[in-house]
Amino acid sequence: MEITETTQGAKAVAILDGRLDTATAALTETRLLAMLEKGGVIADLSEVRYVSSAGLRVLLKAAKQAKATGASFAVVGLQAPVREVFEISGFDKIIPAFASRAEAASA
């Protein structure tokens, strides 16, 4: 998993590249939660072809922390298999998902 930080408007963007799974969950969680301490975060998953329940746990934790601190957390660019996992898990109803970073930033 490679995580690159950038910005879109006033929001921080974490570009994730790789599998978000058991092996990469801890690293990803640390980075996302650290970014969320400074404000809203958009997680760009365009290069993530795979999210397992360990990865979902990380995204849930980030969304919960964002809600607790009043920051925003959204995901963008879900590939079809990742979208499927989101829908089966009901995550599409609790984590805002957008097609692009620009859409997420202006939401």
Place this chain on the structure above:
Amino acid sequence: MAAPAFHLRLPATLQSVSELLDALEAYAEAAGISPGVSARLALVAEEVAANVAMHAKGASFFQLRVTPGPQFLDLAIEDDGPEYDPLARAAPDTEAALEDRDIGGLGVHLVKELTQNARYQREDGLNRLLCSLSLAA
């Protein structure tokens, strides 16, 4: 044309889970399995294998067999840990609000939803999870 079979046996460690996923990705690509099915295959394998690696005290190995048929991939995942039926776990509440969402049981829920005919057997000191994965995208 049926794709070749896959079999891999690894020590029951978290490092092995990554190794299994890498091997499955390479297998799926070589076998011409679509990216969507390949992702489901990896997910099912990871959820079961990671569960064994993290929770099955005393398990020394897990192994995955994939046997392709015309419409389905038949999966068999075995480990030598204590008797444990992962399918017996209650389904999570996928309608709960964000604050109330708990992540427990989600892996098994994904396995059940993505596969057909998931079933558990205990035989010869092994836990065996069998299921079929549709090759239709």
